[in-house]
Amino acid sequence: MSLDKILDSRKKTSQWPALWRPEKMPKILGRVVNIRKSYFDQNKNVYEIHDFTTNKIWTLPGHAILTRLFTESDVDVGDVVMVEYAGRQKSKKGRDAYSYNFSVLESEVFEKLVEDGKIPPPPENPSIAVDTTVEEARKVTTVIPNMEPPTRYEELVKYVKELSEFYDTINKSDLDNYVNKIKTFNIPIDKVIEICGLTVVGDKVKLK
Numbered sequence: 001m002s003l004d005k006i007l008d009s010r011k012k013t014s015q016w017p018a019l020w021r022p023e024k025m026p027k028i029l030g031r032v033v034n035i036r037k038s039y040f041d042q043n044k045n046v047y048e049i050h051d052f053t054t055n056k057i058w059t060l061p062g063h064a065i066l067t068r069l070f071t072e073s074d075v076d077v078g079d080v081v082m083v084e085y086a087g088r089q090k091s092k093k094g095r096d097a098y099s100y101n102f103s104v105l106e107s108e109v110f111e112k113l114v115e116d117g118k119i120p121p122p123p124e125n126p127s128i129a130v131d132t133t134v135e136e137a138r139k140v141t142t143v144i145p146n147m148e149p150p151t152r153y154e155e156l157v158k159y160v161k162e163l164s165e166f167y168d169t170i171n172k173s174d175l176d177n178y179v180n181k182i183k184t185f186n187i188p189i190d191k192v193i194e195i196c197g198l199t200v201v202g203d204k205v206k207l208k
Helices: 003-010 064-072 107-115 133-141 150-164 172-182 189-196
Strands: 027-037 045-051 056-059 080-090 096-105 169-171 199-201 204-206
Touching (some): 064 096, 169 172, 172 189, 172 204
Antiparallel strands (some): 027 045, 027 080, 045 056, 080 096, 169 204
């Protein structure tokens, strides 16, 4: 085997898989292929799942209930999980929160079932799921006059959408910190709100 082929078989991509959006795809069933630290909170894990139905790798959103289910079940790389979107319900604080049904099959059990021929093997060569929010961002940027190069605004809209998977609402100052200190977009926060079509209530910004 040539060196090119050896390295090609080991290559990794810098692209993170797109977020699984439960409203559009209510169920994901597949294998945990990677666990990484959240970009927004290093104390939280983010799980990447090879969905057997689509044969794509998706990033699970960091919803509190979902994170708790995975943590309490001690989910590890190689385990097979099923997550079903069960709509939304009010949290104890009165907030609109996501609800899920969840189950996990340990890696060793899954491998044994495949080996014994009781279940089919998982599909091979999954692709990285691609987020469509860039296309959505283009629609937003086309109606804003006197803009800077569109790619910068596309990145901003996509970033704020990623934030919305972790926050329903956020303080205006915290959003400014994320956008202009952590990511250095250097765009006035009121302009950020305008570009992303967000709603402000007092000092809070609604991301959803």
